Amino acid sequence: MQYDRRMGPSVRAALLAGFAVVFALWLLWGYQLVRSLRQIEQNVTSVHETYVRGEQTLSKIRTNVLLGSIYLRDALIDGATPRRESYRDELMRLRSEVETLVASYVAAVSSQDERDHWERLQTELADYWASRDVAFTDQAKTPNEAAALLRDRVVPKRETVLQILDQLAALQDVANARHQQEIDVLYRQVRTRLLTMGAGTLVVALMVAVMASRHVNRLQREIERQRRIERDNREDLERLSARLVDVQEQERRTLARELHDEVGQALTAAKMDIGIALRAELEPRVRSALEEARDLSDQTLRSVRDMSQLLHPSALDDFGLPATLTAYLRNFAHRTGIRAQLAETMETRLAPDIEMCVYRIVQEALSNIARHSGATAxxxxxxxxxxxxxxIIEDNGRGVGLPANRLSSGRGLGLIGMRERAQALGGTFNIKPRDGGGTIVMVALPLEAATGAPAA
Ligand SMILES: Nc1ncnc2c1ncn2[C@@H]1O[C@H](COP(=O)(O)OP(=O)(O)OP(=O)(O)O)[C@@H](O)[C@H]1O
Ligand SMILES: [Mg+2]
Structure with a gap:
């Protein structure tokens, strides 16, 4: 599967858009919820207020009408003129109270049927209040006359008014029930709308979630794939490095043997031949030439031996690691002028591959000290x-820079080679600036389980 890099941003954009839509939908949903609740609340309050106001108005009219009847009866019974005036005033007050109340209430009535009833009520009330005048026009009345008046003219009017009031109360009940129904319908509508919106939002959220999880899955698969490739590459590289070290060792061993066996033997033979020739009677010029040739052969033989030793330290096999290292350090100090000493060592013989690994790492580390550190010891x-x-190999030089510590940043192969050798034996390699200046190289190798090492 080739991962399409353009897919990343587009999927990300789609996901972002999805999340934005879900968020916006939830916000809208919340807004709708609050608005609808407020609407329902307003409706309920207004219905309740209208109902209560209607009830209060009706009750007040009923009370005033009944009170009016009582005052009228009292006025008829009570013959004294000054007191009749106070009854009249009282009746006037009751009337104007009722009229004000009715006028303000009727203005707010919306139903035509109810309005008709209220108008009828207003007419009947006007008649009712007009009927009270009989008590004040005819002067003196006998109780029988007063009772007849009440019975014939006042009571029927009052009954009519009370009937209309009952009808209005019934109408109000009906209107109230209708309003309750309207509120129920509104509540159901709001509920349906909110449920629909909630379900829609949920569906969008699910789609976004599915998209997100598919995207994450794809990324995870891609990461896994990259990891596999990286691991394969690393393993290939490790195999290659190990093989390189191996081939290098074999090459060096072959070269060392060639030098020692072929060139060394030939030079030794030449030196012996020159020795034989020197035993004869010779002209001084020839003798000196032969002696020069013998010295040259000697010198070359030593160089060949040194080279052979550097290429493949056969001394390792013969004398062991401490002795070989001591000799190497002495040689190093002699060549470079940097004091070098084997501070601590162990006498037990180690596996040949470990000894060779240690020797090669010391070789490379000392060569780095000579080339890069500027150390004196x-x-x-x-x-x-x-x-x-x-x-542990320490020097008192300028100290290794941090990039070199990462092994991969420099162009040199020395540090890489050292690490490869250590890792090939299951060990670890580390190089870092030393506390107090200089560089410290630390290698740890398992003494058992050394495998796959290029043996010398
Ligand atoms: N003892 C040291 N003191 C100071 N710097 C060091 C020391 N050892 C290594 N370095 C730094 O680490 C770098 C990498 O060393 P490395 O042995 O890998 O490469 P090189 O010596 O430059 O080349 P090569 O070893 O391949 O011939 C060196 O170039 C040097 O800057
Ligand atoms: Mg080096």
Missing amino acids: CTVSLNSGGGMLRL
Whole structure:
């Protein structure tokens, strides 16, 4: 599967858009919820207020009408003129109170049927209040006359008014029930709308979630694939490095043997031949030439031996690691002028591949000290413990820079080679600036389980 890089941003944009839509939908949903609740609340309050106001108005009219009847009866019974005036005033007050109340209430009535009833009520009330005048026009009345008046003219009017009031109360009940129904319908509508919106939002959210999880899955698969490729590459590289080290060792061994066996033998033979020739009677000029040739052969033989030793330290096999290292350090100090000492060592013989690994790492580390550190002294120490062999090489030079510590940033192969050798034996390699200046190289190798190493 080739991962399409353009897919990333577009999927991300789609996901962002999806999340934005879900968020916006939830916001809208919340807004609708609050608005609808407010609407329902307003409706309920207004219905309740209208109902209560209607009830209060009706009750007040009923009370005033009944009170009016009582005052009228009292006025008829009570013959004294001054008191009749106070009854009249009282009746006037009751009337104007009722009229004001009715006028303000009727203005707010919306139903035509109810309005008709209220108009009828207003007419009947006007008649009713007019009927009270009989008590004040005819002066003196006998109780029988007063009772007849009440019975014939006042009571029927009052009954009519009370009937209309009852009808209005019934109408109000009906209107109230209708309003309740309207509120129920509104509530159902709001509920349906909110449920629909909620379901829609949920569907969008699910779609976004599915998209997101598919995207994450794809990314995860891609990461896995990259990881596999990286691991394969690393394994290939490790195999290649190990093989390189191996081939290098074999090459060096072959070269060392060639030098030692072929060139060394030939030079030795030449030197012996020159020795035989020198035993004869010779002209001084020839003798001196032959002596020069013998010295040259000697010198070349030593160089060949040194080279052979550098290429493949056969001394390792013969004398072991401490002796070989000591000789190498002495040689190094002699060549470079940098003091070098084996500070700590161990006498037990180690596996040949470990000894060769340690020797090669010391070789490269010392060569780095000579080339890069500017140090005046260095120490090599070797010790073991806990099944591990620890090699430490320190110098008092300028110290390795941090990038070199990362092994991969420099162009050199020395550090890489050292690490490869250590890792090939299951060990670790580390190089870092030393506390107090200089560089420290630390290698740890398991003493057992050394495998796959290029043996010398
Ligand atoms: N003892 C040291 N002191 C100071 N710098 C060091 C030391 N050892 C290594 N370095 C730094 O680390 C770098 C990498 O070393 P490395 O041995 O890998 O490469 P090189 O010596 O430059 O080349 P090569 O070893 O391949 O011939 C060096 O170039 C040097 O800057
Ligand atoms: Mg180097």
